[in-house]
Amino acid sequence: MISLFGKPEKVEPSLLERLKASVSKTKAALSESVDNLFLGQRKIDPALLKHLETALLSADLGVKPTREILDAVREKLDRNALSDASQLKREIKSHIIRILNSNDSKGASAAAPVMASSTNGSGPRVIFIVGVNGAGKTTSIGKLAKRLRQENLSVVLCAADTFRAAAVEQLEIWAKRNGIDVIKQKSGADPAAVVYDAMAAAKARNADVVIVDTAGRLHTKSNLMAELEKMKRTAAKVIPGAPHDVLLVLDATTGQNGLAQAREFTSTVAVTGIILTKLDGTAKGGIVVAIARELGLPIRFVGTGEQINDMVPFDAETYTNSLFD
Numbered sequence: 578m579i580s581l582f583g584k585p586e587k588v589e590p591s592l593l594e595r596l597k598a599s600v601s602k603t604k605a606a607l608s609e610s611v612d613n614l615f616l617g618q619r620k621i622d623p624a625l626l627k628h629l630e631t632a633l634l635s636a637d638l639g640v641k642p643t644r645e646i647l648d649a650v651r652e653k654l655d656r657n658a659l660s661d662a663s664q665l666k667r668e669i670k671s672h673i674i675r676i677l678n679s680n681d682s683k684g685a686s687a688a689a690p691v692m693a694s695s696t697n698g699s700g701p702r703v704i705f706i707v708g709v710n711g712a713g714k715t716t717s718i719g720k721l722a723k724r725l726r727q728e729n730l731s732v733v734l735c736a737a738d739t740f741r742a743a744a745v746e747q748l749e750i751w752a753k754r755n756g757i758d759v760i761k762q763k764s765g766a767d768p769a770a771v772v773y774d775a776m777a778a779a780k781a782r783n784a785d786v787v788i789v790d791t792a793g794r795l796h797t798k799s800n801l802m803a804e805l806e807k808m809k810r811t812a813a814k815v816i817p818g819a820p821h822d823v824l825l826v827l828d829a830t831t832g833q834n835g836l837a838q839a840r841e842f843t844s845t846v847a848v849t850g851i852i853l854t855k856l857d858g859t860a861k862g863g864i865v866v867a868i869a870r871e872l873g874l875p876i877r878f879v880g881t882g883e884q885i886n887d888m889v890p891f892d893a894e895t896y897t898n899s900l901f902d
C-alpha cells in the first residue's frame with residue numbers, strides 16, 4: 578500500500594530519529610521551558626501561565642492556538658485537575674494533537690486516489706508543487722520522487738520553473754539521483770507548454786505520477802497566479818482531473834511570515850496539502866500547529882535536512898510526542 582499521502586501506519590525508527598533531531602531546537606524552546614516553570618515546586622499561578630504563553634508563542638504556535646491551549650489549561654486548573662509539569666504537558670500535548678488532526682478528513686480524500694493511480698488505469702496522478710523561491714520545492718520533489726520510486730511507482734518530473742536556467746538543472750540533478758526523467762524546454766519557455774509536454778509524455782509512458790516543479794516569484798503575484806491557473810487548465814486538458822494534488826512548500830524557518838505567504842497561495846490556488854521544509858534549522862517548529870489551525874490544510878511531509886532521505890511523513894502524535902518526550 579502506498580503510504581505517500583495517507584497516514585503513515587508507523588513512522589520508521591530511522592525517520593523517527595531524524596524527526597526527533599530536527600525538532601530538538603523547538604523541543605528545547607518549548608518542552609524544557611515548561612519543565613523550568615516548575616523548578617522549585619512552583620504552583621501553577623497567573624505568572625506561570627504568562628511564562629507558558631511566552632514559550633508557546635516563541636515556538637511559533639500562533640496567537641489563536643496559544644490562546645486556546647491557555648484557556649483549556651485555565652479551565653482544568655479551575656477544576657483542580659492540573660497540579661504538576663507532567664499533567665500540564667499532557668494537557669498541552671492533547672490540545673496540539675487535536676488541532677493537528679482536525680484537518681485529517683481533508684487528507685483522507687487526497688490519499689485514496691494516489692493508491693488507485695497505479696492500478697485502475699485512470700492515467701498518471703499529477704502533483705503540482707508550489708511555493709515561493711527558496712522554500713525547498715525542487716529539493717522536496719527530489720525527496721518525494723525517491724519515496725515514490727521506493728513504492729515501485731514510475732515517476733516523471735516536469736520542469737515548469739522555466740524562469741531560471743539553474744532551476745531546470747537542479748531538477749535534473751534530482752532526477753538523475755532517482756534514475757528518472759525530466760520533461761523540460763528552454764529556459765524562458767511558457768511553463769504551460771512544458772506542462773503539456775510532460776502530461777503527454779507521462780500518459781504515453783503510462784507513468785504513475787508526474788510531479789510539476791513551478792516558479793515562485795511572489796513579487797509578480799498576479800502573473801504567477803495566472804501562470805499557475807494556465808498550467809492547471811493545460812494539465813486537465815491532457816489528464817482529466819489533474820492536478821490531483823497541489824502541495825504548498827513552506828519554509829519553517831520563516832515562521833509566521835511563511836504563514837502569510839501561504840495565505841496568498843491558498844487564496845488563489847486550491848492547495849491540497851503542505852510540505853513543511855527546514856524543520857531541522859528552527860526553534861519555531863510550533864508553526865505546524867499554526868498552519869493546521871489557520872490554513873485548515875493537512876501537513877503531508879516535513880523536511881529534516883538537505884539530503885534525499887531527509888523527509889518524514891507527518892503524523893500528529895509522532896510529531897507532538899517528539900516535541901515533548
Ligand SMILES: Nc1nc2c(ncn2[C@@H]2O[C@H](COP(=O)(O)OP(=O)(O)O)[C@@H](O)[C@H]2O)c(=O)[nH]1
Nearest residue numbers: 710711712713714715716854855880881882883
Ligand atoms: N536544512 C534544510 N534545507 C533544506 C530543506 N529543504 C530544502 N532545503 C534547502 O533550501 C534551499 C532551497 O531549496 P530549493 O529546493 O532550491 O527551493 P525552491 O526554490 O523552492 O525550489 C536549498 O539549499 C536546499 O538544500 C530541509 O528540509 N532542510
Ligand SMILES: [Mg+2]
Nearest residue numbers: 714715738744
Ligand atoms: Mg526550485
